[in-house]
Structures are given as C-alpha cells and as structure tokens.
Amino acid sequence: MKARYLKVKLLAASLALGLVGSVQAAEDVEVLHWWTSGGEAKALTVLKDDLQGQGIGWKDMPVAGGGGEKAMTVLRARVQAKNAPTAVQMLGFDIQDWAAEGATANMNDLAKAEGWDAVVPAALQRFSKYEGDWVAAPVNVHSTNWVWGNKKILDEVGATELPSDWDGFISVLDKIKAKGYTALAHGGQPWQDATIFDGVVLTTGGADFYKKTMIDLDAEALGSKTMEMVFDRMRQLRGYVDDNFSGRDWNLASAMVIEDKAGVQIMGDWAKGEFIKAGKVPGKDFVCFRTPGTQGMVTFNSDQFVMFKGDSAGEKSQLAMAKAVMSPAFQSAFNVVKGSAPARTDVPNDAFDDCGKKAMADLASGDLMGSMAHGHSVPAAIKGAIVDVVTKHFNGKNSSADAVKELVAGIENAK
Amino acid sequence: MSNIVQNSGVDSNRFWRVLIYTTLLVFALFYLLPLFVMLVTSFKSLDEIRQGNMMALPEVWTLEPWFKAWGSACIGLTCEGIHTYFWNTIKMVVPAVLIATILGALNGYVLTKWRFRGHRWVFGLMLFGCFIPFQIVLIPMSQVLGNLGIAGTTAGLVLVHVTYGIGFSTLFFRNYYEAFPTELVKSAMIDGAGFFGIFWRILLPSSGPIIVVTVIWLFTNIWNDFLFGASFNAGEGAPMMVALNNLVNSSTGVKEYNVDMAAAMIAALPTLFVYIVAGRYFVRGLMAGSVKG
Amino acid sequence: MSAFHLNYSEHSGPNKMNDDTSGFLGWCRRSLPKIVLAPSFVVTICFVYGFIIYTGYISTTASKMLPNSKFIGLTNYEKLWRTLNWQVALDNLAIFGILYITICGVLGLTLAILLDQKIRGEGFLRPIYLYPMALSFIVTGTAWKWFLNPGLGLEKTMHEWGWESFSFDWLVNSEMAIYTVVMAGVWQTSGFVMAMFLAGLRGVDNEQVKAAQLDGASSFQTYKRVIIPQLGPVFLSAFVVLSHMAIKAYDLVVALTGGGPGNATEVPATFMYSYTFTRNQMGVGAASAMIMLMTIAAIIVPYLYAETRGKRHE
DSSP states (O other): OHHHHHHHHHHHHHHHHHHHHHSOOOOOEEEEEOOOSHHHHHHHHHHHHHHHHTTOOEEEEEOOSTTTHHHHHHHHHHHHTTOOOSEEEEEHHHHHHHHHTTOBOOOHHHHHHHTHHHHSOHHHHHHHEETTEEOEEEOEEEESOEEEEEHHHHHHTTOOSOOOSHHHHHHHHHHHHHTTSEEEOOOBSHHHHHHHHHHHHHHHHHHHHHIIIIISOOHHHHTSHHHHHHHHHHHHHHTTSOTTOBTOOHHHHHHHHHTTSEEEEEOOTTHHHHHHHTTOOBTTTEEEEEOTTOTTEEEEEOEEEEEBOOOHHHHHHHHHHHHHHHSHHHHHHHHHHHSSEESSTTSOOTTSOHHHHHHHHHHHHSEEEEOTTTTSSSOHHHHHHHHHHHHHHHHSOOOHHHHHHHHHHHHHHHO | OOOOOOOSOHHHHHHHHHHHHHHHHHHHHHHHHHHHHHHHHHTSOHHHHHHSOTTSOOSSOOOHHHHIIIIIOOBTTBOSTTHHHHHHHHHHHHHHHHHHHHHHHHHHHHHHHSOOTTHHHHHHHHHHGGGOOHHHHHHHHHHHHHHHTOTTSHHHHHHHHHHHHHHHHHHHHHHHHHTSOHHHHHHHHHTTOOHHHHIIIIIGGGOHHHHHHHHHHHHHHHHTOOHHHHHHHOSTTOOHHHHHHHHHOOOSSOOOHHHHHHHHHHHHHHHHHHHHHHHHHHHHHIIIIISOO | OGGGOOOTTOTTTGGGGGTTOOHHHHHHHHHHHHHHHHHHHHHHIIIIIIHHHHHHHHTTBTOSSSOOOOBOTTHHHHHHHHOHHHHHHHHHHHHHHHHHHHHHHHHHHHHHHHHTTTOTTHHHHHHHHHGGGGSOHHHHHHHHHHHHOTTTSHHHHHHHTTOTTOOOOGGGOTTTHHHHHHHHHHHHHHHHHHHHHHHHHHTSOHHHHHHHHHTTOOHHHHIIIIIHHHTHHHHHHHHHHHHHHHHHOOHHHHHHTTTOSTTTTOOHHHHHHIIIIISSOHHHHHHHHHHHHHHHHHHHHHHHHHHHHOOOOO
C-alpha cells in the first residue's frame, strides 16, 4: 500500500514537472552594453521589466567605458570563444563589420511582420541591415551637431536671437568671453574633439562637402582649401575653451554650462539628459540649437541592439527582445530619458520636451548623414585615423595646411 | 647589518639623522597622498566634495557612501552594490593563487634538486612567460577557452591566471630552492625518502618566506586584473575590477565621487591587508635569495 | 652567500640513488620529476610561445576585426611605421622607460640605504613605501586624475593654502603629460624596488665593510666602492622587473590620461590595444605587438642567459 501511494506521488510529481516543462520558459537574454550610469540604466530597466513580464530573464553584462571600447573588446573575446552574448549594443559600422563576419542573426521575418521598413528612416536602415537582411534593432537616434547654451548668459550678452551662421556664432562667443565666462565648455578627449569636428565640417562646406569628405573619402575634397578652413575654425574654437579642458569628461563640461560657468557646449543630444536631471527647463534655463550653419542637416548616430547568432532556443527570446525594443511605448519611454529621438518615425512626440520635439522634426524632414565622430560615416580604422589628426591639431600647434596633409595621408594608410 | 653611519662628531651625526628622518617622512607623505585623498573623499557628502578642497578633512563624516558602495550602488542594471563581485573575486583568486603556488613550488623543486639535461633551457623558457603583455593573448586564449567549453566561467578565468602566474611562482621558488643546501636533500634520500617525501618533509617546512612572497605577488596581480576578468567573465560572475570600472567609469550622469572612492577602497582592502600584514615577510622572503639574480 | 656552491656537473646526481628500480616502474620513478614539471612546461609552451607565434602569424595577414587567413606579408609593418601615433608611442616609451627605470632605481636605492640606517619606525615606514604596489590603477586612477588636474587638485589646493603662483598643469599640457605618467609609475613601483635593495643591503658581506672602515674609508666611499658593487644582481633584477613593467604599462596610462591630451601619451601597449580591438586593424595591432615582444626579448633574453649560466663567486 505504501508502495502504491509512493507511485502515485511520483506520477503526480512527474506530471506536474511535465506541465511546467512544457510551458517552456524561453531562454534568458544576455545583453552586453555600456549604459551603466543611473539614467540610462533606469531607461534600460524598462526593457528588462517588459521582457520579464514575458517570462524572459535578463542577464546583464555591462562593461563601462567611453563609447563602448571596452565592451567591444569583451565582445571579440566572447565571439572567439563561441560564446557570444544574445544582444549587444553597437554603433554604426561595427554592426556591418560583425555582420560581414557572419556572426549576426537574421530578423527579416519579424521586421516584415512588424513593418519596420516603413517606420525606420533609410539612413538608419543602412546600418540595421546587412545586404538587405535585418540584423539589428535601432533603439534611438542621437545627433551630434547641437549647441547647448546657458540662457541666462546668452541673454546677458544680448544673444536673444540664436546665431544662425558661423560668424554670428563667433561674435557671440567673443561677447561671452569678454564677460568673463568660459565661452565654450569642452572636454578634451579625442571623441569630443571629433564631435565638434562633425559640425564644423558641415557648416563650412555644407552637406555635399560633408558627404564627399566624411563618407565618400574623396581625396580631392579632403585636401582642399575648404578643409583647411575647417581646421582654421577648429583652431578658432580652441581659443574659446578654458585652460583645464584636457581630459575632462563630457558631462563635467555640461555641468559648466548648467552651473552658469560657461556659455555654450557643442555636444550631441545626450547632453540634454544632464540638463534635465539638474532640473533645468529647455527654453527657460537652457537653449538648444543646431551648430550655426547646419540647420536642416543632421549628423546622426544610432545605438542599436545587434542580435548575435546563437542556438535556436535563444532565438525566440532574441526576437521577443527585438520586438520590445522597437515597440513605440519603449521607444518613447527610453528616449525621453536618454535625450535622443526615437528610431521610429511614427512615435508620438507628446512626452518629449521642446528640444526633443525639434530633434524629431529634423529627423523627419532633414538631411540625415552619419556622424564621423561616432562611427557612422566610415569604418573604425579610418575614423581612428581622422580623429587622430583632429585631436592632434586641436591640442597642438601644427598649422591647418599640415593637418590637411596628415589627414589625407592618414586616411590612405588606414584603408 | 650594514649600519655605516660612523660617529664622526655628535653634531654632524645628529644633522644626518635629522636629514634622513625628514627625507623618509617626506617620501612617506608622497606615497600616502593618493590614499589620503581617496579615504577623505569617501567619507564626505557630495556637496562637500563639489565645493570643498580635495585634501580637506570632512566637515561632516558620513558612512553612507560606504554602505551604498557595498550594497546599493548601481552596476549596470543591478543596483546591489559591489558585494557580489567581491565574493566572486575571492572565489576566483583563492584557487588560482593556491594552484599557481603549489605548481611553482614543485617546479622550483624539480628544477633545482632533480636536475636533468636542458634544465636551464626549460627554466629560461618558462621564465619568459612572465613578460608577455596580456593584450596579445586575449584573442587566441578566448578561442581556446571556447573550445574547452569554459569561456565565461570562473574556472576558465582561474585557468588563465594560473597559466600566466606559473612563470612568476616558478621563478621565486626556483631561486629560493637554489640556495637550499643539497646536503639535506641527499641525506634524506639516503634515509630512503622519495620524490614527494623530500619535498613535503624537507623543503616545504622551510619555505615560509618564499611562499609569502609568491602568494603576495600572485594575489595582488590576479586581484587587480581587469583585462582577463572583463574578457572572460563579464556579467554576473564578474570579478571586482570589472565591477569597479563600471561604477567609476560610467560616462554619463552624476558622478558620485564619494561612492566611487568608497568602492575603490573596498576593492583595495584585500590587497592592502595582504601587503601590510605580510609585508615584513615580503622583505624577509626577498632576502632569502628570491630576487637576487 | 653559500648559495652558489651547487655543483652543476652532478646533473643526474640524486637520481643515481634509486638504483633498485628497473623496467617501467623504474622509468616512472626516474621520470617523476619531469612528469611533475611537464604540465607547467607544456602549458607555457602552448599558451606563451604558441600564442606569440599566432600573433606573428596574424601580423602577416589581412586581419581586421577578427583573425583572417589572407596572407599579405609585411604590409602591416609598413603601415605601422607610417602611422603617426606609433612614432609618438615609441618616443613616449623611450622617455617613460628611461625616466621610470632610472628614477625608480635611484629612489629605491636611496630609500633602502636610508632605511637601513637603524631607523626607528622602519616597520612603520616600510609598508607605507610598499603599499602602492598593492593597488590597481583602476582603484587609484580617479584620485590621481583629480590630484593632477589643475582646477581640482594640487594646484587648486596650493592656491587655497595661499601659494598663489603655484602652477602644476602638466597633466593638461601636451608636452608635459608623459611626465605625469612617469610620476604615477614611480609612485607605484619605487617602494618595491626599495624592498629589493633593502634585502640586498641586508645580505651584503659584512667582512668587507668592516675592512673598509678599518682602512679609514668614509661612509660615502664605503657605499660607493664596497656595498653598491655587491648589489649587482639586485640592479639586474630591478632592471628586468622595471623594464617589463614599463613596456606593459597600460592601466597606468589609461587611468591617468587616456592617451591624451590628444595622443600625447600614447604608448605601444595602448596603441596595440586600440588598433586591435577598437579600430578593427588587428593585423597592424599584431605587428605592433610583435615589435613590443621583440623589445622585451632584447632585454630579457640576455638576462635569462646570464641567470641560467650560473653565477660567479663574489
């Protein structure tokens, strides 16, 4: 009798297990990213909770450091070890490089079902797709040709009308400097120098020049007088930064503007997050405007989650994550916090502040070009060569003519 | 002892003593400054840090940054502070140090008491392993770990650290055992002791100083490693330095310097502890011929 | 000092004792030492030399992001020599290396000599000198950056304490930034070098010292002619340890300056890392790694040769 009772118990137990087993919990997603600071992490938690609600666990793999440099090293090690993470935060050409290696998963079915082709701008799709197949889900669109100004200081120098061309910009900077403030808040790290460079190229030669030089790498345009003028203007800007700018983190430069110590900062729209967190209101405490001369043009970069090829069990979770990333609700929630614009053009802009609305409008109607400074115009090797020359010139004393020569040579060498 | 300062007149001697002590104290300050800055900052509130002088003592001492660093600071999406990573690292470092030390001891023993033809070559080749920059081995090592199926695990990381620690431990033990009198070994052998018997009963008991040197060296290097830890075990099992990097080098948001410094101090405590407690054995171990060339 | 009387000719000495073994078991018994040593040796051959060969192989291929097997000869090396940053990196390595090794050596020796003068509180001072070696630069990096930053650190503190004209902006100065790296490097390692010299000093042959003093030599002369020459092996070991750390210096530079301002503090280790992992130019990165390895070999191999040749009596 005892034996029979035992058998029944076992049977019941195995049935229960079987039931649990058949409600197959989808595999966890392992996510490699560098969004480690408070605000960004909180925004990402929205995604994590969403997935958890679907029964998918989130294995966090954060590797902080700049624009993901350390994370990319870790990624290589993992791919080489045949142990790639499920999803990886990535920028621009890196996505193409990994897809070329055959490491990425194909999401065409999901894209078709969700109608991504219609709502994601073509300029972004150029990076989300590899040879026509969807490999990544874009999270946001940042643009780099923004200027963030302290309204109080700008009003003080009489710049109530924001400058719309380079000369106007310079005269405003002069006035701010004369009043004793730091005119241009800047952090002297190579990528920040390069971010400024994006805007200066755009304003000096226009969209065509930018495309010819930064995207097509036309040698004639790269060695032209216009490029020399670009470097001249970089040198001009150098004169408006304070003495301690070297090595300063970008958010500390933003803090200078927030705390009424500096007039303006040329930085991508992730800077907005700093202002918002400090309780500043756009239009009242700070203003955002395109780098003078680049109105209607957008040098963008887009964080995307790339799905890596793994086993079939993980595929389901991957697709669930991609779907969640692209959902309008997440796009709105994440980007409001991050300061960027959604990657989908059909997301309502109610939750966004004025600067955010401006960004979204520009995205819809403006001329979109990949940012060189953030890996969206040329592959990493060439970008590195360009940034080397830019940062050397900015921090050193060589002439614009020499810089141009080094630029042409460096790019050739990196091809 | 090499106490050389001879008494050539009391005053001049006094002068030299004062000079010596002053020099030593000045340098002590030089060495202590960064630690002082870190400690002092970790006990301040954020406002005080922003407005105040980095070297001033806190006006209001607070332990809050320490609690936050240990238990609630956000590393990526998990906001549980660094305590998990602390234990992760202990779990990884202790086996790695133990294995590398034992292997080093055995290797040193073999290379000095059981010489064979080509032993110099073998030692030289093994020694070179100490000098290889780690970035070079990253890619091929990940491939190997992947093939072995232990990538992304603590075991894999232990293997990596043991591999690159053997060079040092062999060096230390070999130099130490080189100075060990062979007569004792030979007489033990006459008494009938075997390979392991000699090691266990004769050499190991007098290896105290060099074991300390080796353990200190290995512990410090493995505990402080970032590159291998990030590449081979990022994520939940990550070691301390990876977590600390995530905390300290986040590029956006308010930098909570006090929490950062508290976390850095916690990360430094084990190695500091080892150095301060075992430090005097360190010099003694060095004296026993380990690094004299 | 009787350490060096080991008789090298007895290279199979102890084994002769086990004559009562024969056959397979005997072979096992006799080979036991080699069997014990074998795993470590094999692991080193594979994971050190195998990987070095692998890196050399990669440096001759068109590897960009991941290893690639297309052979392109020495093109990567040519590209390397044409790269601006590499020249800067090599220059910085020379400056940093020479200054770091020299200052650590001199400072270490000086502190050791001072500490050896029957100082009260030696037990207190020694850990203070040694502890920097225990800390990683990820730990101390932020503190150093602050310290050296003109607006936040030493310069500001000096100003606040009344010394207005004090200026210490090396960190943000392209020309001087590398010297801050030297400073931080010296801070970290000189204590260790001091410990090495202290051990060496304590092992010096006292007879010769007494003899010199009886001959009327001043302490300075005694040090110069008798003691320091006996520290020869320590100098060598210190040189080896320091030069290898100088070449490998990566955490230090990244934590302090990130390679900046601009690329003023680029060193081969940071160059290799960025070209291999960030810039997707693995072939060029591997080439730079090979150059680094050759430099290390050029310093270490003579040392190893001397080390394993046997020592001369003092």
